[in-house]
Amino acid sequence: MWDNISLLGIAPLLNVQLLLDGILIGAIFALAAYGLALVWGVTNVKNLAQGDFVIMGGYIAYVFSTLGFHPILALPVAAVLMFGFGWLVYRLIIAHVIGRDLFTSLLATFGLALVIQQVLNLIFGPDVQTAESGFDILFLFGGQVTLAEIKLVSLILAGTLAALIVIFMKTSRMGQAIRATAQNARAAKIMGIDTDQVYAFTFALNAAICGAAGVLISMIWVIQPFFGISYSIRSFVIVTAAGLGNLPGVIIAGLGLGAAEQFSGFVLGAEFQQATVVGLLVLVLIFRQLQMRRHRKVVA
Amino acid sequence: MSFMKPICAAAAMAASLSLGLAAPASAKVEGDTIILGSAISLTGKYSTNGIHAQNGYELAVKQINDAGGVMVGGKSYKFKVVYYDDESTPARGAQLAERLIKQDGVKFLLGPYSSGLTKAIAPVTEKYKIPMIEAEGASRSLFTQGYKYLFAVLSTSEQYLASAIALAAEVAEKNGKKASDVRIAMAFENDPFSLDVRAGVVDDAAKFGMQIVIDDKLPRDLSDMSATLTKVKALKPDLLVISGHSKGAATAARQLKEMRIDTPMVAMTHCEAAQVTAKFEGASEGLLCPTQWAETLSYKDGYFGTAAEYDALFKKTFEGYKSVPYQSAQASAAVLVWKDALERADSFDIGKVRDAIAATEMDTFYGKIKFSPQGNNVAKPMVLRQIQGGKYNVVAPSKWASHEAVHPRNPKY
Missing domain, CATH: 3.40.50.2300 (Response regulator)
Structure with missing residues (x-):
């Protein structure tokens, strides 16, 4: 471990490589996490199938590439298809558990995650798949730092998507209705907002965001029917750290998590890369607990 | 859930009937x-x-x-x-x-x-x-x-990549170096099979006195090994060995290319399962892949x-x-x-x-x-194939080799 840390000191460009890799992938984590925050904040459903929605998006890109299209074209298609899928899931499942206690919605979405995994496995088989962007590699600092162009393109696309969502939430009628419902569902209902419709739209929008994130993931990493869980966990860590309804927080936490994974993978070894994610969740929870205790004292 | 009962009963009956017919x-x-x-x-x-x-x-x-x-x-x-x-x-x-x-x-x-x-x-x-x-x-x-x-x-699994170690020693000696000069980077998935493969590599590396400079264990739902490869880039080992089922092979092939890893010898398991020749055509060139059997x-x-x-x-x-x-x-x-x-x-x-x-x-x-007294087959060796021009050619052990190993490997990134 100390060897690796001193290596980072001797060759400072390694830090740049790790940071770039981490931040660029972190942007996609942030995207999926924002979807989770949205659904969590508005409907109070903690969607455990979040990562599986991401993987579904990835498979849509994979199908696109096998059909001879460029996988990046799958982005709008995946968003639309997943929006429809999200709407359907809301009507069939989520609408029935939305008012129930936490445990019911956790179980329902966990069950949904299992079904998605198995169906993907039946259709595509258990082998890993990738969608090739065919983009080039950039060499920075005389070739000492390499950067796949697809990661930059993904960052731009993820950023654009996030900006679009923000504009939508601020300016459109539905966006305002979503925010009103998140603040106080009962009041929103009294004001004439069809909250059921808002819930359905929010859940579908989340699925669409995940689908888009999945398309990007399939071009950068690899996808497999059972990989969803790691994206679900990352989304939960990011949202827990950032808090609900805090988009800048989600972005910073997402980028930070991406970078933290890379550095821990380098310093501690790849076996700790994902342990870091869970470790950070524990730290965040402890920190939040302390924060709230102080808050409770003040209130008392 | 009472409606489930008749369904379950019917399913059980159908299952026992069909089993009865099958066996x-x-x-x-x-x-x-x-x-x-x-x-x-x-x-x-x-x-x-x-x-x-x-x-x-x-x-x-x-x-x-x-x-x-x-x-x-x-x-x-x-x-x-x-x-x-x-x-x-x-x-x-x-x-x-x-x-x-x-x-x-x-x-x-x-x-x-x-x-x-x-x-x-x-x-x-x-x-x-x-x-x-x-x-x-x-x-x-x-x-x-x-x-x-x-x-x-x-x-057995400890033999999977052991032949790559022997090959690395052979190549080092041919180039006027000592086998003990060979520096190895290892990335193995944290599962029983891959860790067995790792044990075989560690044993054989010790036999030749080779130095292991990276020993990373990849997580089970692995889809990224860029941190490990950044280390490879910095430490420039002579041999990189990877085993993590097909997801490991696919991830490695893609990221070797992305990070332009120029390690002269790279050996990994599950090349065929990950279809590396089809999916990562240029990048997979020169990879060494062990196999139990080859039709050649x-x-x-x-x-x-x-x-x-x-x-x-x-x-x-x-x-x-x-x-x-x-x-x-x-x-x-x-x-x-x-x-x-x-x-x-x-x-x-x-x-x-x-x-x-x-x-x-x-x-x-x-x-x-x-069979040995323990029950494993001791009469058949693992063979090592190298991807040459998109084809798998047997390069080791020399008794079965149809082609010479290309060293250093010449990927087209």
């Missing part, structure tokens, strides 16, 4: 048919390879039956295999082995797919003293438990002919195979051992059959088969 509660031999049993992964995460293995079993059964079957006590018998789907889960596999033995009365078993499933089933076969010839569980730990009824036709090897037997003839027959019998996975070849070899052993035992007495299997010494299209 009447019978003994090992029915009339002129010898029943072999196997719990195999037809669904779930191992289903691709589970089906490869099943196809291998079926092809051998057909070939043996067509060629006159198995002669025991002067009478000719046909083989038939009863399969149950273990859904790729060890607990289910163990249950099904129990069912094959206790309910169906099967006395001769073929193995499941993967070391994990074999590990779950072996204690059951051992408990009932039922011999099992398996073809898909390579973990070394299967053969350190003192099992008496478990036999494996394939090479000069092995042969009296049932299938040469390895190449097996390859041709398999492709003709099963549609959709561009190349024959070694998982199928070794499954076929396991059935050949059953035939050979039953004929030598000339009896269906379990004890005699078990001893006949233990005494096996035969040539097959899959290679030589001879």
